[in-house]
Structure formats: structure tokens, C-alpha cells
Amino acid sequence: MGSDAKVYKLEDVSGHNTHQDCWVVIGGKVYDVTKFLEDHPGGDEVLISATGKDATDDFEDVGHSTSARAMMDEYYVGDIDPSSVPSKPKYTPAKQAPYNPDKSSEFIIKILQFLVPLLILGLAVAVRYYTKSS
Numbered sequence: 205m206g207s208d209a210k211v212y213k214l215e216d217v218s219g220h221n222t223h224q225d226c227w228v229v230i231g232g233k234v235y236d237v238t239k240f241l242e243d244h245p246g247g248d249e250v251l252i253s254a255t256g257k258d259a260t261d262d263f264e265d266v267g268h269s270t271s272a273r274a275m276m277d278e279y280y281v282g283d284i285d286p287s288s289v290p291s292k293p294k295y296t297p298a299k300q301a302p303y304n305p306d307k308s309s310e311f312i313i314k315i316l317q318f319l320v321p322l323l324i325l326g327l328a329v330a331v332r333y334y335t336k337s338s
Contacts, residue, residue: 212281217255
């Protein structure tokens with residue numbers, strides 16, 4: 205892992221994506237994990253699915269042990285050309301309208317506060333009038 209390490213482009217590494225020839229990119233370094241496929245605790249498909257891209261986030265999300273990290277040196281074949289790895293898009297949340305729990309205007313509320321009791325009073329008087337006359 206000295207300064208004479210070979211530098212690979214992501215396109216070159218992406219071609220190594222089979223059970224007979226499997227390379228992954230983790231932390232800017234290229235690893236030939238072909239011999240490790242059968243021994244990988246998560247199964248060989250996990251490593252195969254990590255080919256052709258920068259698998260650093262996938263590797264870190266699992267939370268590998270220090271012994272697993274030390275084992276990586278055994279499979280190191282070179283470095284990745286950073287210009288060949290697409291940059292991660294910066295997450296920007298979607299713009300949302302401000303939250304407004306009261307969607308009606310104050311004017312309509314004031315009118316309803318006046319009219320609803322009047323309507324209830326009118327309905328009560330009408331019921332009283334019609335039930336008393338019969």
C-alpha cells in the first residue's frame with residue numbers, strides 16, 4: 205500500500221463484477237475480494253451487489269469490526285481515480301408551503317360565531333312554535 209499503488213478508473217473496476225472476479229471500491233481504495241466471496245459472513249451476493257460503485261457507505265453502514273477492517277489490507281490492489289467516481293448529490297429537502305392550521309380567514313370565523321347561535325335560536329323558536337300550536 206505504498207505510493208506506487210496502481211490507480212484504477214471506476215469503469216475499469218466495474219468490469220470485475222462476477223463470482224470469478226469481484227472488485228469493490230471502499231474508502232477510495234480498490235479491493236479484489238474474489239477469494240473472500242465464500243467466506244463473507246453476509247454472503248457473496250452482498251459483495252457482488254457492491255461492485256461498480258463506491259461501496260464506502262454500504263461498508264460503513266454495516267458496522268464492520270476492526271478485524272474485518274484489518275483483513276482488507278490482504279485484498280488491496282490499488283487506488284481509485286477520484287475523478288472517475290460520480291460525486292454524491294447533496295440532499296436538499298423539498299420545499300413545502302408553511303404550515304397553517306387555520307385555513308379559513310378570521311372574518312369568516314367571526315361571522316359564523318355570530319350566525320350559528322342565531323340559527324340555533326331561530327330553530328328552537330320555530331320548533332317551539334310549531335309543537336305548541338298542535
